[in-house]
Amino acid sequence: MRRVTILGVPFIHIDQDGFVSLLEERISEKKKTFVVTANPEIVMLAQENDEFMRLAHEADFVTADGVGVVKGAQLLGEPLPGRVTGFDTIHELFNRGDEKGYRFYFLGAKPEIIETAQEKIVSQYPGLEIVGYRDGYFDWDDPSVAQNIRDANPDIVLVGLGAPRQEKWISEHLDEFDHGVFIGVGGSFDGIAG
Numbered sequence: 001m002r003r004v005t006i007l008g009v010p011f012i013h014i015d016q017d018g019f020v021s022l023l024e025e026r027i028s029e030k031k032k033t034f035v036v037t038a039n040p041e042i043v044m045l046a047q048e049n050d051e052f053m054r055l056a057h058e059a060d061f062v063t064a065d066g067v068g069v070v071k072g073a074q075l076l077g078e079p080l081p082g083r084v085t086g087f088d089t090i091h092e093l094f095n096r097g098d099e100k101g102y103r104f105y106f107l108g109a110k111p112e113i114i115e116t117a118q119e120k121i122v123s124q125y126p127g128l129e130i131v132g133y134r135d136g137y138f139d140w141d142d143p144s145v146a147q148n149i150r151d152a153n154p155d156i157v158l159v160g161l162g163a164p165r166q167e168k169w170i171s172e173h174l175d176e177f178d179h180g181v182f183i184g185v186g187g188s189f190d191g192i193a194g
């Protein structure tokens with residue numbers, strides 16, 4: 001898989017549709033996958049925060065979340081095929097999940113927000129399954145968070161704790177899983193709940 005490094009962050013060289021298809025392959029092969037969707041703010045965060053830079057390198061895929069990253073890449077003479085946003089990626093996974101019955105787990109946001117978000121997704125995409133959800137205000141060392149996700153056996157785990165907390169959580173717990181696509185989704189659950 002080709003990568004383009006911008007300010008030290010290794011972006012995957014792929015377009016939006018290709019990326020979702022790649023995730024679908026990983027789901028069907030049960031390959032554990034850590035995705036970081038990086039907007040310009042995240043690229044800047046990685047400049048100041050060594051730990052976040054390390055997380056970006058640990059991820060299987062870092063995507064260019066927004067036109068700012070694509071433009072930056074072009075200016076640096078390292079063009080990318082287009083943006084691959086967190087928003088489009090998760091909505092396309094919901095569409096394809098609706099057809100294929102993908103199993104989702106939602107982790108993050110305030111209790112009433114995550115409750116509403118999962119209700120909305122279930123009613124909009126009746127063919128997918130939400131096998132569990134939990135708000136994002138748990139004790140960091142509580143082992144039941146990862147345990148519950150593991151027991152629910154999801155294909156896709158959306159983690160919306162804000163960056164870099166969500167990437168840190170994924171990185172610290174990835175070893176406890178043998179499969180699953182893990183994506184940091186920022187404030188997406190708030191957006192879905194409306």
Ligand code: UDP
Nearest residue numbers: 108109110136137160161162163186187190
């Ligand atoms: N959040 C959480 N647990 C925390 C802190 C934040 O679940 O301990 C959630 C918060 O409720 C919101 C999201 O993380 O849903 C952060 O959204 P924000 O827009 O700040 O993140 P960004 O999109 O900028 O990464």
